[in-house]
Amino acid sequence: MKILIIRRDNIGDLILTTPLIASLAEKFNVKIDVLVNTYNQSVLENNPHIGRIHIYSKLHHRKHGQSALSVIMRRIKTYIDIRFARYDVAIIAREGFTKRQLHWAKISGAKRTIAFGNDASGSITDAIGKTQDKRHIVELLADLAKPLGAYSEPGPLELYVSEDELTSIAQKIAAPQDIPVYGLQISARKPLQQWQAEKFVELAHRISQREKCHFLLFWSPGSADNKEHPGDDEKAQRIMSACKDISITPVATKNLRELMAAMTLCDQILTSDGGALHIAAGVGVPVVAMFGNSDAWFWGPWGVPHETLEAPDRNVNLLSVDAVDERFIQLRRRVLAAE
Known part of the structure; x- marks a missing residue:
């Protein structure tokens, strides 16, 4: 089982996804690959449940002295790496998918794409409908494991400091x-x-x-x-x-x-x-x-x-x-x- 989690959002959003990552890794005894941004990737360092980290670079987040061309070239490399990784499952780890996240799921060529959305695109094979219940985002994200038969009560957030x-x-x-x-x-x-x-x-x-x-x-x-x-x-x-x-x-x-x-x-x-x-x-x-x-x-x-x-x-x-x-x-x- 090769799983890609797409979480191109803010620092806190990625941290709040770590219980889902841990539960999937433990259920299938695999490391989970992720697509993240340049500015939040470091929170995943030393995480034993993480496999490959694909980096998406935004032009307005490039470092001082870094050219726009170098950012675009790195983005192209990320496209290629994800495409040829041959994922079985792509999970859009967000309370509601957007076209950008769906775009990356399509690039992955995954056999199954899991995401939240009552009006999900036809590209999403496993759509999870939204509810009106007041649930913490960590509890909500745990539901993304249900289509894989891997649901478990979410554990704590996971950050690893050496x-x-x-x-x-x-x-x-x-x-x-x-x-x-x-x-x-x-x-x-x-x-x-x-x-x-x-x-x-x-x-x-x-x-x-x-x-x-x-x-x-x-x-x-x-x-x-x-x-x-x-x-x-x-x-x-x-x-x-x-x-x-x-x-x-x-x-x-x-x-x-x-x-x-x-x-x-x-x-x-x-x-x-x-x-x-x-x-x-x-x-x-x-x-x-x-x-x-x-x-x-x-x-x-x-x-x-x-x-x-x-x-x-x-x-x-x-x-x-x-x-x-x-x-x-x-x-x-x-x-x-x-x-």
């Missing part, structure tokens, strides 16, 4: 070993998911006054005015300037692997919905997650102890420090009670 990566980031950060380490992840792509810098500052001071602890500050690197890859360097600097009186380390991660490794050092993490949320859950860290214009029941933390806050008017800016602090305390108590 000992070398852990050692390297631990030496770089040098966080205290004898007190709790709390992560504050301050970035979110959508404006309605962004909590204000001054609220992170107030929360950090409240927690540090309540107990002896250390904070790691995470953010998307780059300046806010970078049109291609806007970041939160300025927001992080404002927070650090206002937190000189508490124990806190800024963690300027250069890539996803460093972020994964650094988050494993935390006892608990606060973040808005987004890729970083699923990275935290993927490395097994309890999470307090803030939701604005996204649904917690569908995108919430999977497989780890967590608390979720759904903001008034679907705007994280409207969440109070009191509300977030209360959930932070509740989660910490629950985790300690379970140890």
Whole structure:
């Protein structure tokens, strides 16, 4: 059984697909090939269930100095590699297929194509109808194994950080070993998911006054005015300037692997919905997650102890420090009670 999973979406989307990948690999005792993007492929490194990784490069994601021609040539190579791999099954691992995903399934020449969709194309041999039930996306994706007779209850998200990566980031950060380490992840792509810098500052001071602890500050690197890859360097600097009186380390991660490794050092993490949320859950860290214009029941933390806050008017800016602090305390108590 040769299986190709098509998941050309965001970082969090790919992480949320890892339970499906694991269940198929274990059921058929094979490694699963995947089609992913250049910017999310690194989350699959060291995953024992992954076979070949086919890379799709988007022109607007090419690196500095990389020509458009080189991106197009790499894309052609991916076409050829997928076509000649001779897959038995192509799975569009998405809550609803698009023409682009279907295009790649056709290129694969797979005998069977599995996807969600009530009005599925004739090219999809195994269409799974959508339901109105409120189910987490991980539970939904697990249904894609049903046409193969391989359904199982989904396990945790799977991210694999090597000992070398852990050692390297631990030496770089040098966080205290004898007190709790709390992560504050301050970035979110959508404006309605962004909590204000001054609220992170107030929360950090409240927690540090309540107990002896250390904070790691995470953010998307780059300046806010970078049109291609806007970041939160300025927001992080404002927070650090206002937190000189508490124990806190800024963690300027250069890539996803460093972020994964650094988050494993935390006892608990606060973040808005987004890729970083699923990275935290993927490395097994309890999470307090803030939701604005996204649904917690569908995108919430999977497989780890967590608390979720759904903001008034679907705007994280409207969440109070009191509300977030209360959930932070509740989660910490629950985790300690379970140890």
